[in-house]
Amino acid sequence: MTRTPPPEGRFDRRLLAPMMLGAVLNPINTAIIAVALAPIGIALGAPASETVWLVSALYLATAIGQPLVGRLVDVFGVKRLYLAGGALVAVAGAIGLLIPATHDSVWWLVVARVVLGLGTCAGYPAAMHLIRAEGQRTGVASPAIILTVLSVTTQTVAVIGPTLGGLLIGAWGWRATFAVNLPLGVACVILGWILLPRTTGLEPAKEDRPRIDGPGILLFAVAMLALLIFLQNLSVATLWLLAVALVAGAGLVWWELRVTEPFIDLRVLGGNGPLLLTYTRALLTAIIAYTFVYGFTQWLEQGRALDPTVAGLVLLPVFAAGIVFALAFGRRPEVLWKLLIGSIAQLAAGILVLFMTGGSPIWFLVVTMLVLGIPQGLNNLAIQNTLYYQAQPERIASSAGLLRTFMYLGAIVSSVIYGNVYGARASTSGLHVLGWVVIGVATVFLLITVFDRSLRALGRESKGAQAEPSRVDSRA
Template identity: 30%
Template sequence: MSRASSVRWALTGLSLSMLVSSLGTSVANVALPTLAGVFAAPFRDVQWVVLAYLLAVTTLVVGAGRLGDLIGRRRLLLAGIGVFTAASAVCGAAPALWVLVLARAAQGAGAAVMMALTMAFVGETVPRERTGGAMGLLGTMSAVGTAAGPSLGGLLISGFGWRAVFLAQVPLGVAAVLIARRHLPAGGGKSGAEGRRPRFDLAGTLLLAVTLGAYALAMTTGRMVLLVVAGCGAVVFVVVERRAASPLVRPATFRDPVLSASLATSALVSTVMMTTLVVGPFHLARGLGLDAARVGLAVAVGPLVAALTGVPAGRIVDRLGAWRVTVAGLAATASGAFALSVLPVSLGVVGYLAPLVVMTAGYALFQTANNTAVMADAGPEQRGVVSGVLNLSRNLGLVTGTSVMGAVFALASSASDVATAPAGAVATGMHVTFAVAAVLVVLALGIALGAGAWARRGARVQAVAGAPRG
């Protein structure tokens, strides 16, 4: 098999892994009303079918990336896909709600491995000059999975019942395992100076998992005591990592202004993009009076645009460079958010969808360029954990956006229940929320510009220091 063919098959396996894990995030949401009826359970219990998956991904993604660096990424990725696939089968056969929730947590554990290691593998499978295109492809698969999840779940439920929502993921997982096993490069774990493999930081991993879990639950349930636990956990985690011989995440990693800026902008932009999913449906239904079917079609426009923009965005990154595309993507995202904050409701659906297209296309450009910049500079022994941290920043942004931007919307609408608020109140809430979103993207743009200036200044200093002296 030629080198080009081998690369294509490897990317196919990685893309399928990204698609499956993204589907797992969104496909179960539409089944919650059905599950509430089947298991005769209240919504607060049924929602754990979704929360268990998200919590597992959020808490384990960094540890999964680090473990892949230590024991071998191919070996762990195959195990992660296997766990996800087996858990999907258990979900489909679950006789009780608690079994389904536990199986969804196991699915999330497998997905954490898949999300952390798919991007880490790009550096081992694709030439550096084609990194942007590969990242764009993975971004496209993520968007396709997110967009197709609700509609695919609805079709499966109506045609075959709720169990089909989970059983349909089994053949996809099997295909991903077979392709990855055959075409991904094998690699051993990292060895120490004396040929011994560094020990896995179990204490740091557990501390980070508890901290992230408390934060995610605080954002989801609104319990402030969990936010305090998360803050204390973060402090203890930093102290433990500074003393660890082989830390999960080296504190010095975050002293790199470029990497820290990339993680911060990723979290901010993900927070903003969640606004389109939190606020958008209420504006379309209450503000514009669309029925459920048309709301679903309008909401799907954003992920569809991201899916169509991903691969071209990667090619643009390879041609123009990651930093330029990052700035352009952030500028487009800010422009779209600002337009949504000022355009009158009288423009109707077009007045919402046109800025949304600009905003989402900008996000696709930003995400592809940002992922490329971060992963291209990561050393071979650190790609897994860096990919995990990058995925974590995005997930934390999504979790934060759901809570914070939803609270801004409710406050700006001056309504106790936005689901029954009048059209004028919803329009006001929408404009204020997207104004806040625009400010957050401008902040991210400022961070990116500052990091770029620092990087160029550092490059000039190195050039002067390395120049021959006359």
């Protein structure tokens, strides 16, 4: 099928469908599994110590795979990696649909989640690559509307994920939470085949393609795998994993500084302090967000004694406010004031937690969630936009993948924090400790934002060019 040329001077609207579908695959599978763990455990006779690997497997595969697949997107282009990712997602759905319901099957489901994690790794890096390529083709300095649509889409899916999972389980059982990936993966392959360009202009010519840094990829994978498993199983007995992570990390640094075509260009990354701070903000944002979403939810059910349904409703304002703020301010390309407002709101949410008790009224809990929704919308949007400005165009996909790695690392760190703070039960005193943790993390976030001078110019230099792109993008 011959692909017609893209429209002159405006974002190619045909790219939106595959971009958004690819980008939501990971967050929807991250959210949907939350309501499926208990039914899977009951059906297969698997304890929580085994079913928890259904969550960890996706985290591990994605944290390691995103920068790897992003690098492959930068080198070989979007289309072939996007199609391969869609095919893997469909395969993962088929595994979950067809395996027999025996106790050992839980480990086949873990394999399916690993395959699923690797398959979803292409979506977000590919979307960022396409946005950057379209920005260069059209002359749009900052396609703010398209970046906002990407951010809001992933946030919306995170909201509806658990509800969708509950509906699927109620109608067709736990297998449906895996089987849903079969049509999604097939849709990715069809849309990607028809709508995605074979080349975008950002990837190098065939004769100039860099070699794939196999040793660097292996060292990165070993370091991340050991670190993430250590953080999820924090104990003296697992200290050897930390040692493996440190040795592999040191080997990675040594190798990447010497190889001519590195997997992660540490020379450039080390000289790009603003980008390193962006990754740090992504890590801190994830720690706060996941501490609230999971740690606060546990307290609502155990410390505040709310029904799980009511607890879920209390959390909805976080995501609703996040989407509203992202939509309201997404047209503005500047990032500094978004990050400052977001960091102050994070501080305020942490302080409000200190005043919560087992008898706190629902309205007070909802107000706290509304406050937390401000950084949920502004920080995520600003961090994504900042990455767009700061990353090298030829490495935009791998930089976007590395951003997701830092966010998943933050999610795992948060699970270590609230797991150790709460212990056997989510008490109000433990919640207050989490409040102080949020205040501390938010303070660090605020300080590294205030003193980051590079943020002041981001977005401002494109104001003159932004009026027309905003009008053009809104038609997309």
